[in-house]
Amino acid sequence: MTEIKENWIAKGFIDEPIPSGTDLKTEIRRLCREKNAVIMAHYYTEADVQDIADFVGDSLALAQKAAATEADIILMCGVHFMGETNKILCPQKKVLIPDLNATCSLAESCPADRFADFVRKHPGHKVISYVNTSAATKAVTDVVVTSGNARRIVESFPADQPLIFGPDRNLGSYLNSVTGRDMVLWDGACHVHERFSTEKLLELKRLHPGAKVLVHPECKGPVVRLADVVGSTAVLLRHAVEDECDTFLVVTESGILHEMRKQAPQKTFIPVPPEDSACACNECSYMRLVTLPKVYNTLRYEWPVIEVPADIAAAAVRPIEAMLTLS
Numbered sequence: 001m002t003e004i005k006e007n008w009i010a011k012g013f014i015d016e017p018i019p020s021g022t023d024l025k026t027e028i029r030r031l032c033r034e035k036n037a038v039i040m041a042h043y044y045t046e047a048d049v050q051d052i053a054d055f056v057g058d059s060l061a062l063a064q065k066a067a068a069t070e071a072d073i074i075l076m077c078g079v080h081f082m083g084e085t086n087k088i089l090c091p092q093k094k095v096l097i098p099d100l101n102a103t104c105s106l107a108e109s110c111p112a113d114r115f116a117d118f119v120r121k122h123p124g125h126k127v128i129s130y131v132n133t134s135a136a137t138k139a140v141t142d143v144v145v146t147s148g149n150a151r152r153i154v155e156s157f158p159a160d161q162p163l164i165f166g167p168d169r170n171l172g173s174y175l176n177s178v179t180g181r182d183m184v185l186w187d188g189a190c191h192v193h194e195r196f197s198t199e200k201l202l203e204l205k206r207l208h209p210g211a212k213v214l215v216h217p218e219c220k221g222p223v224v225r226l227a228d229v230v231g232s233t234a235v236l237l238r239h240a241v242e243d244e245c246d247t248f249l250v251v252t253e254s255g256i257l258h259e260m261r262k263q264a265p266q267k268t269f270i271p272v273p274p275e276d277s278a279c280a281c282n283e284c285s286y287m288r289l290v291t292l293p294k295v296y297n298t299l300r301y302e303w304p305v306i307e308v309p310a311d312i313a314a315a316a317v318r319p320i321e322a323m324l325t326l327s
Contacts (some may be wrong), residue, residue: 107190110167197275
């Protein structure tokens with residue numbers, strides 16, 4: 001058994017064989033009741049994972065839900081920084097994530113030590129960090145933002161206050177354009193949203209002339225400028241459901257289409273493909289590491305567990321709580 005556990009740790013997830021015929025969804029729900037566990041899933045995870053979750057949302061909604069839950073165990077079906085955020089907000093609870101390898105290209109692009117050096121080179125600047133960062137990076141931040149609340153929080157600072165924004169240069173550039181600010185930007189990008197191209201989007205616009213274009217602000221500027229609506233996953237979802245248009249071109253991670261189609265089955269949602277692929281969708285390779293068998297094994301064995309060192313958690317909780325207050 002020790003050898004098996006060491007193998008799990010080396011892999012970052014539990015791959016214990018599941019008996020043939022196991023009804024994973026039924027067993028996962030049973031384990032949740034037995035262990036007083038709540039499952040939270042991001043819109044970018046697989047459809048089966050979203051369907052088994054107690055709550056599905058974007059980064060802001062997941063953080064708000066974590067702060068309010070009374071469960072003993074939080075199983076975060078998403079990427080590593082989301083699990084860290086849950087643990088920081090709920091230090092007394094056990095926080096699990098199905099695969100420790102589910103990191104984030106934005107978080108990886110902004111190591112805490114390099115970001116701290118960057119901040120020191122810009123004295124007098126307040127630091128705004130996107131939620132897609134590690135706890136250690138959040139610890140050198142004044143306030144955290146999501147794509148849904150970033151503009152409001154940027155505009156909450158006095159106009160003459162110099163600002164640093166990291167790590168997403170595309171989101172930062174978009175915020176500069178709509179707020180009139182001149183924030184100093186860290187040079188990071190999301191590996192999903194960076195891959196969208198104007199050419200593929202324009203081609204689909206020609207094929208579907210009546211469609212509206214929904215774009216996430218992590219995309220590059222030329223793509224954003226083709227949008228009818230720019231916003232977080234929650235904003236794009238709400239607009240898709242409420243707008244009178246019946247066809248949408250969706251320029252974000254394709255996992256969101258599952259919830260769009262559930263809430264508005266009479267409408268047509270077309271994923272815009274990445275520029276370097278003929279695939280009809282653009283998926284986050286990290287989010288797709290979260291699978292139903294891993295969710296089952298994670299609940300069964302209560303591992304992998306997310307831990308955040310106390311000193312980092314103490315520093316990181318302040319900018320997260322500042323975000324929740326401003327939201």
